[in-house]
Amino acid sequence: MARVAADVRRGELVDATIKVALAEGLEAATVRRIAQEAGVPLGTVHYCFGSKRALLEAVVEQVAQPDIQVELDAGRTYTVAEVIRCAFRSYWSAAGGNRDRQRLVYELVNHLVRQDDPGPRLARLIFQRAYAAVDKVLADQHDRFGELPLSRELLSRMVTAVTDGVALAWIADQDDELALEVLDGFAAVFGLALGSFAGTSDG
């Protein structure tokens, strides 16, 4: 096999790990399975990462927290609920499948917190990234939302909890339409709650 620098090979192995874990679960992502997916022998995995644990830690660093795209028509006026709904739907349907990614995240977190350092710290890092992504949307939509009744930090946690909770239910029932319906319900509730203040600031 053609040689590649270990750094490059590491990236390939991390990608293979994510691919296997997404498709088959973290439990099934054995070193052998990952090696197979990457098309390298077992020893290569161990050459590039001293241990499986190191590989999983690298996976955490690599698993991207995608930005939440909010695509709105420029000439149209949106209510707060509509913006939130758009954000939730965009999140749910994002390319690469955010709900699948969410599931992997859950599995990683649950595994990591029971490990020694830096496991628990990495688990928290995963959540910090999620909060930051939500916070960015809140900041971007500041003009539209105006003064919020709850801190942006708290709202970021709340929104993250929503998407996490909905993704968990999806793990059990695999029902995308139902998930979107629940997210719409949250958009409506958040819209009512936040919109009542946004309306005030617009009035």
Next chain:
Amino acid sequence: MARVAADVRRGELVDATIKVALAEGLEAATVRRIAQEAGVPLGTVHYCFGSKRALLEAVVEQVAQPDIQVELDAGRTYTVAEVIRCAFRSYWSAAGGNRDRQRLVYELVNHLVRQDDPGPRLARLIFQRAYAAVDKVLADQHDRFGELPLSRELLSRMVTAVTDGVALAWIADQDDELALEVLDGFAAVFGLALGSFAGTSDG
């Protein structure tokens, strides 16, 4: 060892499984570990359950979904937000630790859905039970809430998503105060959204 009927022994083994899984995680709940916890030899576990899988399926049947207690002072008037807040706090602090149980539930669900039948069906059963518990509270508080802007079924799913999402964050950060703060935030948001309708019906 004194003999007990297999049915009784099965109950003991299920209890031992839950105990180990709660304390150490489902991953650590090997047949040997469970046998040790129950104080029986390995073969006894296999005598009572043909396989580990059968044991886990029995665990699902046994893991209770506790009712959500809403304790309100009889002589006092509560807003919708206050009732919801009370329910969330009660849920979080319930004896036996609902957040710990929640974690076990996630582990079971995530494991079961990748198994053959009846795994996926049992995973859905777990969620159905959670929705039913929330629905019961909504029904009990019908006089206070009045007509709701969203169906009770949808609200049940939304509330379950909230508690699930908050419990997930807790797995990573183990911060009870923060979790309660987030739940309070949801109570406020739900209160504002639902209360605007409850206020109408009271007006």
Next chain:
DNA sequence: TGCAATCCTGGTCAAGCGTCCAAGTAGCGG
């Protein structure tokens, strides 16, 4: 007492796991 049913027991087995490693090989620079 004898028998049948059922539970208990202390292993054993095969498969799979992560880890380890010695030998081989590729690529680069002198």
Next chain:
DNA sequence: CCGCTACTTGGACGCTTGACCAGGATTGCA
């Protein structure tokens, strides 16, 4: 071409896991 560094490779190793099982022991009934 040679030496060195770094990557590749095909195992082997020790341990763990769930499953399996033959024999023993207990209990209840005829």
